[in-house]
Amino acid sequence: MESRVRQVGDENRAGIYVAKTNDLVSGKESKRAALQTVTNTAAAAGQAKSSASTQLRSQTSAQSTAGGQRLKRKLAPLHSYYSQPTASSTGSGVGLGISMSSSGAVAAQRSQSLSSTSQGSRPVVNSSSAAAAAAAAAAVAESLEDSDDTIEMSSSPAMSVDEPHMSAIQENLSSGEDELDIDSDDVAADAAADAAAAAAAENAHQSNPHALMPHFSAETYAQFEEAARRVQLTPGLLDKDDEDMYDVSMVAEYADEIFQYMRELESSMRPDPSYMAQQREIQWSMRSILIDWLVQVHHRFNMLPETLFLCINYIDRFLTAKVVSLSKLQLVGAVALFLAAKFEEISCPSVGEIAYMVDHGYTSDEILKAERYMIDILEFNLAFPGPMSFLRRTSKADDYDLETRTLAKYLLEVTIMDQRFVGSPPSWTAAAAHYLARHMLQKGPWTPAHVYFSGYTSEQLLPAVGVLQECCMNPLEHHRAIYEKYSDRKFKKAALFVADWIRRSAVY
Known part of the structure; x- marks a missing residue:
């Protein structure tokens, strides 16, 4: 009897073991089947994604080509203007929907002629710059016909280049130097490298030869110290009677440190005035x-x-x-x-x-x-200190005169249209605009308070002031949109006042 019970127990245990083994095998088979299903699904998704990517590349390439052809047609008047620099340009539609009869034609003529003129003189188009401009325009037209617009900023996924190769391409484009076929002779290689560097520097200088920058000297710093001393002795400025001392939003006790930091920022975030030398298609x-x-x-x-x-x-x-x-x-x-x-x-x-x-x-x-x-x-450096902050700081010397500041705002916006102000410190352009606005409104000379709050003497501002007056000679050609904007009553018709002042100054 005991042996029978023992036999039945063994059979039951064997059955349980077999059942567990079968369950384990079936579980593994289920997992294998599920894994196979997932693999097949992923493969199908990959094929679909590849097909969609191919379709997107073809669509993007077609759109990019169509966009290039469309812009080529829009810029045809500009190309013809460069090809015939002595003829008048009155095209009706160029580039970005702006009439060629406005700022574009004059800017084109000015960019050609600046390399042969001195400051304050009348621009004259020379034959070499005109020929170079015509050749550049022809190159742009040809490149728009033949290329599919896959230069920088292209969003087309068709460009698949390995990272080292892409870095080399970007480095070559940034340098703006052509690849040289040089012999193995070290002396010849060094000479060729020096010649290439000199050519690049000359090209950069010719790109914007009259870029404006302030100049400092020992005499300038002496004038700063004298202006600071006189401001400290002026009642109502930087003392207990100064209204800004009681305005929490003005943080007058930190103003000097704040604007010193902003002057450092404007220097570190300054663009290269001759960056157009490295550009292939734009001018x-x-x-x-x-x-x-x-x-x-x-x-x-x-x-x-x-x-x-x-x-x-x-x-x-x-x-x-x-x-x-x-x-x-x-x-x-x-x-x-x-x-x-x-x-x-x-x-x-x-x-x-x-x-x-x-x-x-x-x-x-x-x-x-x-x-x-x-x-x-831009490396996330977005906090550029614009000229409006410096203009408000300089306006403190005028007790924040609204008339002067409104006129200075118009003159400040004029500077953004002119290539000579590219790279100029915004504190300097703000002071120059304020100086010229005071001069036009007959508000008096540039006082020590203006020197102290702006950080510039009148002698430092005169070059920028002269160029600003030149820019205002033909406002409808140089800066039509800004002129029309500031002709409105909202801005006290500042543009009309400047145009009338220019006319009266020309008469006298």
Whole structure:
């Protein structure tokens, strides 16, 4: 009996073991089947993604080619103007929807003639610059026909280049130097390298030979010390009777340190005045067309003046760092305005409004991708101290006179249209605009208080003031959008006042 019970127990245990073994085997088979199913699904998804990517590349390439052809047709008047520098240019549609009869033609002529003129003299177009401009225009037209616009800022996924090769390409584009076929002789190689460096430097100088910068000397610093001493002795300035001392928002006790830091920032975030030397397809005149269009968009969105100056700084710094194709220039401007509005405005336009602003020439995804790329190129250094802060600081010497500051704001915006002010410190342009506004309004001389709060003497400001007066000679040709904007009663018709002052000064 005991043996029978023992036999039955063994059989039961064996049955349980077999059942568990079968369950384990079936579980492994189920997992293997599930894994196979997941693998098959992933493979199918990969094939679908590859097919979609191929389709997207073909669509993007077609759109890019169509965009290049469209911009080529729009810029045809500009090309013909460069090919015939002595003829008048009155095209009806160029580039970014701005009439060629306005700022673009004059900017083109000015960019050709500056290399042969001295400051304050009348520009004269020389034959060499005209021929170079014509050749450049022909090269742009040819490249737009043959290329598929896959230069920098292109969002097409068709470019698949390994990272080392891409780094080498970007380094070559940034340097602006052609590859040389040099023998193995070290002496010849060194000579060729020196010649290439000298040619690059000469090309950069010719790109913007009259870029404006302030000059400092021992005498200048002595004038600063004398101005500071006299301001300390002036009642109502920097003492207990100064109203700013009781305004918490003015943080008067930290003002000197704040503006000293801003002067350091403006130097570190300054674009290269000769960055156009490295650009293949764009020229200074095209920058003027872009900015004229941006001024109109900025005014239409009722944005702050700080937003416009910040946008221009982003554009110039980006073009300093990267070579941009002609078909992507408008995208650079739109993205810079979008980014500046996010930084300065309480309520900024949406990405959909930016896409509408460019007439849907770029998709929302392209704009967002370009925004991330621009932030990366600018290394997240977005807090550029624009000239409006320095203008308010200088206005303290006038007790914040509204008339003077409104006129100075108009003159400040004029500077963004001229290539000679690219790279100029915003504190200097703000002081020059304030100086000229006081001169036009007959508010008196440049006092020690102005020297102290602006950080510049009258002798330092005169070069910029002379160029500003030259820019205001033909406002409808040099800065039409800004002129029309400041002709409104909202801005006290500052542009009309300046035009009348220029006419009266020419008579006398």
